[in-house]
Amino acid sequence: MGAGVGGCRLPAVLRIVTWNVNSLKARLPRVEEWLAGNAPEIVCLQETKMADGAFPAGAFEALGYEAVHHGQGQWNGVAILSKVGVADVVAGWDDGGPVDTDARVLWATCGDVRVASVYVPNGRALDDPHYVYKLGWLERLRATLERREDPAGQVAVCGDYNICPDDRDVWSPEAWVGNTHVSEPERDALRAIEAWGLEDVFRRHHEEGGLYSFWDYRGGDFHQGRGLRIDLILATSALAARSTDAVVDRNARKGQKPSDHAPVIATFS
DNA sequence: ATGGTCGTTGCACGA
Numbered sequence: 508m509g510a511g512v513g514g515c516r517l518p519a520v521l522r523i524v525t526w527n528v529n530s531l532k533a534r535l536p537r538v539e540e541w542l543a544g545n546a547p548e549i550v551c552l553q554e555t556k557m558a559d560g561a562f563p564a565g566a567f568e569a570l571g572y573e574a575v576h577h578g579q580g581q582w583n584g585v586a587i588l589s590k591v592g593v594a595d596v597v598a599g600w601d602d603g604g605p606v607d608t609d610a611r612v613l614w615a616t617c618g619d620v621r622v623a624s625v626y627v628p629n630g631r632a633l634d635d636p637h638y639v640y641k642l643g644w645l646e647r648l649r650a651t652l653e654r655r656e657d658p659a660g661q662v663a664v665c666g667d668y669n670i671c672p673d674d675r676d677v678w679s680p681e682a683w684v685g686n687t688h689v690s691e692p693e694r695d696a697l698r699a700i701e702a703w704g705l706e707d708v709f710r711r712h713h714e715e716g717g718l719y720s721f722w723d724y725r726g727g728d729f730h731q732g733r734g735l736r737i738d739l740i741l742a743t744s745a746l747a748a749r750s751t752d753a754v755v756d757r758n759a760r761k762g763q764k765p766s767d768h769a770p771v772i773a774t775f776s
Numbered sequence: 777a778t779g780g781t782c783g784t785t786g787c788a789c790g791a
Contacts, residue, residue: 529782533782556783556784581783629791631791724780725781726780726781728780767781767791
């Protein structure tokens, strides 16, 4: 597909995936298997946990993907894989602000979509300095969108936001009171990003709650249904208007050596 | 969830 006549190389259907793989080194066999079976056009990965020199670009090339990676070593790390081209790559912040040694954001234009793969800081605890870093990081992302991107264009900001947009996205809102991922400042920061002109594509297709993308490895959380929806595909209205469906592939959370996150897949016509 | 596991790298910490 995509090799049509008349010079049109864009596929009729576009699927955008976001997946926190929790170490691409540990996860490569699972990721390769999943890509071979699903073959989405654009994939945003987070927590690759490797340096750029260790990134297995050849494995993705063999599956038909052009790949770009922004890593730092053993923590963080984000990547974009594309069957529809990669252009205008921006790794990290380009706003001239303070140096951020964490590799958490990567941009590329893939076909007709401007794509970001983001790994928002966890925050750790409401009284932890890392929580302040998280809120500042989200504001920096919002300011980058405002300064550099076009809200009237087709933009997808995909990744692990480490925020549950609302209580429908939390297995037990009561158990999470006082924790990160659900606090009002975090949700306000996410809403401020959306207010620039982005929509939660999965929510567009699923008003119901109880559908999650992350389950802690501990305590059998996956089998107990104790999950969070923190992996989001945010799209501008021009792109969201093309969306026909969005799903979480829970099967990828099963079996041997799964990531603690499942891939989220949005389909566009 | 008081913890529970799995990833990193070492013999603890991050998610």
